[in-house]
Amino acid sequence: MANPPNAALPPDHVTVIGAGVVGVATAFALRREGLPVTLVDRDAPGMGCSYGNAGAVSPGSVAPIAMPGVLAQVPKYLVDRFSPVHVRLEGLHRTAPWLVRFVMSARPSRVEQISRALAQLQAPALERYRAVLKDVGAPELLQLTGQLHLYPDAAAFAKDAGVWRLRRARGVAVEDIGRREIRQLEPAVGERYGCGVYLPNEGMIRNPHRAVEAIAAAYAGSGGEILRCEVRGFENGAEGPTHLVTSDGRRPVRRVVIAAGAWSHRLVAQLGCRVPLQTQRGYHLMLPTPGVEIRRPVVAADAKCFATPMEGGLRLAGTVEIASLEAAPDFRRARALYHHGRRLLPGLSDADAREWMGHRPCLPDSLPVIGPLPNAPSVIAAFGHGHLGLTGAVVTGDLVADILCLRPPSVDLAPFSIRRFGNRPSPLPVRGN
Ligand SMILES: Cc1cc2nc3c(=O)[nH]c(=O)nc-3n(C[C@H](O)[C@H](O)[C@H](O)COP(=O)(O)OP(=O)(O)OC[C@H]3O[C@@H](n4cnc5c(N)ncnc54)[C@H](O)[C@@H]3O)c2cc1C
Secondary structure (H helix, E strand, O other): OOOOOOOOOOOOOOEEEOHHHHHHHHHHHHHHHOEEEEEEOOOOOOOOHHHHHOEEEEOOOEEEEEEEEHHHHHHHHHHOOOEEEOOOOHHHHHHHHHHHHHHHHHOOHHHHHHHHHHHHOOOOOOHHHHHHHHHOOOOOHHEOOOEEEEOOOHHHHHHHHHHHHHHHHHOOEEEEHHHHHHHHOOOOOOOOOEEEEEEEOOOOOHHHHHHHHHHHHHHHOOOOOOEEEEEEEEEEEEOEEEEEEOEEEEEOEEEEEEOOOOOHHHHHHOOOOOOOOOEEEEEEEEOOOOOOOOOOOEEOOOOEEEEEEEEEEEEEEEEEEEOOOOOOOHHHHHHHHHHHHHHHHHOOOOOOEEEEEEEEEEOOOOOOOEEEEEOEEEEEEEEOOOOHHHHHHHHHHHHHHHHHHHOOOOOOOOOOOOOHHHOOOOOOOOOOO
16 A cells, blocks of 8 residues: 655655765755755765766866767777776676667767757856855865866877867867977876867866765754665655665655665666666776876876876776676776876876776766656656766756755756656556555
């Protein structure tokens, strides 16, 4: 029998599942509206993908991962274990449908739509981070440094011409540079890299984990509740979930935000929605005594390897490995980043290097899902930010607050709807007690 609506909580109470950068930014935005909020995670805030990203806040990253021509790349993804993108063959039967959608989303007309949606979502990112990090007492974490994306030569640069054309079309400031400018901007970059672009209006966060912790601490300080347990499912009433089923027992809920990163599809599936969410595993190598200095994120674009100066050292981050959430990390991919890092910054040292792997939550069209579930309007999805979740988190939190406060959202949410994957209103699955 379906559960009755829950009377144990105030009607405006919100439960946010997932304390990564998206969930924490959302919980913080909701507390700022004066709403009673509970944030639930099986781990401490910021220990998922948000822990170890490259720290780039990139409002100008408006090109999807699947660009026209991607189909020709797929065989290389499959056979070359150390290419910047690798699809593990074991489990391919599970990842193949996602890959098909990924390739389909690279149609030029669709790429244009995706790029416009990303541009809208990300445009306020730096301004909103500046405000939030100031509010939470950690303004020093954000730096407006610009970013460099470098290539060995004109031929390598030309392979990404479509990406840079698209960014320019969206009004992103992109300055072509050669060896002389590279030397002026970042003297530590080696001779191998002869050209590229300088993006003056991008920024970085000097410690992505500390940023999540700082926002979570301010949220808790303002009366927000943090619970540490795993959400295993829902008990549903006619309108939506009435309880979470957790590792600590049942908990009443009114309104729910699902911000559980790469695990979110498992939760929305229990509410009758299917989303093709795939983890794209990425790695980092943290170099506490790197032996070289850079001032901004510098990207070896041919190897898709970011080098970012952070609190605690220089972080090399990147690579895409398509494998399951349960597959063991392959830390040889993190070590391969050092090989790319040395080609970019020849003086680099890996003394006391630390390796890390995280799960990017990726939808095939590179757009997140933001908005209510069609069959449970009290549940708001906020996940799937893929390679740009640090960039999009604070704006996503603002949008969820708009939705729950019944304000017109500042961004057109249609491109982010979960309905684009064919989800339609239908009766909620009922789970027995
Ligand atoms: C190598 C690498 C480099 C990157 N670089 C950048 C970059 O420079 N700029 C950028 O914008 N983005 C970057 N990203 C992407 C960015 O890090 C992610 O998009 C972002 O961290 C996703 O945040 P999230 O809050 O959605 O997920 P997560 O941080 O993974 O948080 C999800 C949380 O949900 C919790 N959870 C899941 N299921 C449950 C459950 N059932 N019960 C309880 N808790 C649950 C998890 O424990 C976790 O804490 C990078 C990613 C990687 C891997």
